Amino acid sequence: MTTEIIATDAGDARVTWHKAKKPKFLLAVSHGAGGGIEARDLRALAEVLPGRGVSVALVEQPWRVAGKKVAPAPKTLDVGWRGVWPVLAKSGLPVISGGRSAGARVACRTATELGAHAVLALGFPLHPPGRPEKSRADELLGAGVPTLVVQGGNDPFGKPEEFPEGPYELVEVPYGDHGFAVPKRAEIGQERALEIVTEGVARWVTSLG
DSSP: OEEEEEEETTEEEEEEEEOOSSOSEEEEEEOOTTOOTTOHHHHHHHHHGGGGTEEEEEEEOHHHHTTOSSOOOHHHHHHHHHHHHHHHHTTOSOEEEEEETHHHHHHHHHHHHHTOSEEEEESOOOSOTTOTTSOOHHHHHTOOSOEEEEEETTOTTOOGGGSOOOSSEEEEETTOOTTOOOOTTSSSOHHHHHHHHHHHHHHHHHHTO
16 A cells, blocks of 8 residues: 655645556545545455455545545536546556545546546435435436446435436445445444445446456
């Protein structure tokens, strides 16, 4: 594991590399608006995927590196992601653009422009909690590249059954909330919930060829 500071027009971003021995892909994945790369799903992917031939770059947006607690506007998040991309592309690998929550929206909005091989959307915030009329489906549907959504079955930002039909795949984490936490009364434990995430992502990446 190594870290790297990258200057962007939105400030300094930070990339933590988890490299595979013989990588076929690079998954670059960023955090949401309310947390960082310590999120349970991001940690699990960084632990599991390098052993499956996928290098993982956990990207911290400039606002997190600067120690701020509130994410900036979506356009600023896009600027930060664009600034990191040349370093990711320099790997020479097909780059899967990924993120959780707000990071997933960034990945979808910029995928075609940046030449992403595919998009991984973890906990895509389809709408604000309790506001289904404020849909962000157009961002997801407009990604323009192969896309996988991994969504908690009880995510207040959009349950799997709320998602429209479209050119993407969806893996449901039963009982999971927006961060894939499952209640103690659930029929699956937290460890199994994370296995569903990592297994689903690994299987999908393999299908990308």
